Amino acid sequence: MSLEEPEPDVPAPVEEQSPDELAELLGDHVIGREEHLNAPGYVIRPDAVQDVLSTLKEEAGYDHLSCVTAQEYEDRYESIYHLKKFDDPTQEVSVVVPADRENPVSESAEPVFRTADWHEREAYDLVGIDYDDHPDLRRILLPESWQGHPLAEDYDQDRPQIVPLRENANPLQEDHRGEDDTDTMFLNIGPHHPATHGVLHLKTTLDGEQVADVESDIGYLHRCEEQICQNGTYRHQIMPYPDRWDYISAGLLNEWAYARAAEDMADIEVPEYAQVIRTMGAELCRIAAHMLAVGTFALDVYGDFTAIFMYAIRDREKAQNILEDLTGQRLMFNYFRLGGVVWDLPEPREEFFEKTRDFLEDLPEALEEYHDLISGNEILQMRTIDTGVLPPEVAKSYGATGPVARGSGIDYDLRRDDPYGYYDELDWDVVTEDGCDNYSRLLVRLREVEESAKIIEQCIDLLEDWPEEDRTIQANVPRTLKPDDDTEIYRAVEGAKGELGIYMRSDGTDKPARFKIRSPCFSNLQTLPEMAEGEYVPDLVAALGSLDIVLGEVDR
């Protein structure tokens, strides 16, 4: 994304198939066609899911199963597989799988894309679709004993529920030893544990000091975000919630995900000036989010609460102060509006610019400190280099994105590959590392802070010289938005943790009929067993720290 000459090693453009070519490729599996705003949709037979997805993956290059949306219509259930290409995420296709109203069963995509495992479990849990051939179809977000599927039409929210509190399994008891008499031991980590970054429960089986198996038990913070967004109006009532998905100060990045989807759906053009402000705010959020990720990672690896963690918080405070000047809040900004932002930069503008510039000026020194304290430290290097290894192919099959993917050498960043906002006018680079280990992921975050700083600096330059009469902060948006009936869209932005996507379907009213959040952490967390199995327990903790999950976004 540079303004200069294109670099010599520009990759060859990815081959693109026209919708008709794809239809031909899929042959008679296709029983209908749909048009989603972002991609062509193919309605296929419910027993041909694996065939269709593997054809698309092997022969057409759609290697990224970004999201699985399940929903209920009056006459049928439906799962939508949103596919993309890691090499060019603007090439998308939706595979629509209808299922019977009385007996909703469709084939599982898990053998083709590992990431479908959790996505389909979620669809089963919340909507109630059964997936044939799924290895382990259980509830994932709600407790096992829950009655009913809350996003289904006939769910009664007032019915009583009973949730058991099972004692943690006793590792010394005979029946908790693993099969075939190995000396394995069962260990619970969480759901209330300092190293789990929130309320996550890891069921770990140990063989000696090594991790033989680890299973994440999530749902301790499932706050019904999708239901709540479905009950809110597009124009104003949804925007406050994205702040609370990834709450590590990534508020504006999340708001952008919703803003982008809704603006594309309702065909709203955002003024350029507002785009620059958005870009600047979003990158400030990214810095704050990465600071906390780095601080807590060091906390996990060294247990050092006094130095590094405090340093990270110190720098976060500065970023938060700037964001507070801009938005009026420290954490839950609610600053974006459909069609722009809520207000202009604070007056006096010079002071705001100066404050931001001061922050950017101090940043290199601060980063140097981090490198001295963290990445240059031998102990940390011994703990993190070559531990928690995540090969790129595995990362892709789990749909990992963001710093986790980029730490595995996958050059994938929606800010550049599927441009939005003002990013494609600015000069910055996508950071990748190919160590595939915990250390690479740490480095990626630290270097991304520098890139974000570059972006902010350019935005400030632009804003400073912006002629006063052109400072339009909001487009003209009708008071009530009612997108056309049955419009469907899936749009993603690069959040702090990776690809944050929103699927929306309208039904002609002022509220979305289905609102689905594709959370990057949800997919990233799925890779944990791949990274931790065979490693020592402390490496498991380091791997979890390097994934930088936030449970608000995993559970939604």
Next chain:
Amino acid sequence: MSSDNRPFVTDDSQVLTDTRDARMTGEDNRFNSKLREAFGSSPFILTKFDKFMNWVRGSSMFMLQFGIACCSIEMMHTYAVKHDLDRFGAGVPRASPRQADVIIVPGTIVSKFAPRMKRVYDQMPEPKFVIGMGSCTISGGPFQEGYNVVKGAEEVIPVDIHVPGCPPRPEALVYGVAKLQERIANGESSPVTVKPYELEQFGDLDRDEIVDQLAREIDEEDLVMRYNWADSP
């Protein structure tokens, strides 16, 4: 070193008389405190010392390191540089509930987590205090209408101080902690009453439709929490 110190001598000649006198002056409220009023315990346990103890308790609080949701980010900021809760004698987070005496509940409580939170609270030694941080712990906050969200921490455990906000600023949390310290120093704590959502054995629940449905899955002795969403505020 110690050899050249004078041995520490106490005057214990009056101790017996003092204690007896103290016990005999029943009407005199000198030794009574709010805590005693609340608990109604005998004067035998509470001496002047209790006032001192209350003051000590309030000035050296061990907080449980407990993060749930968004509010915990602001809670971390309250512990860390700039706001530095430690200045007020309340900033040492303990990772184990058995070593902590204050729990800040910073976030939304959902059905799956409430039994765990109750368990963690039960594991803390007495006397213990609870600070509810944020709107979610007051009423469920922005997620009040969710099918899975408990409508406030008070449904599960007793709360001493509510700090409103979404999230409250660190300053607000510091103020809340200071208020709690004041209350503790005055010997006050919130009365422990039966909460709407308690842990009980599955076998003790009334046999209704849902219990019948789950009877095959859940053992009689398993602890469960039963949510009556319809009666929730």
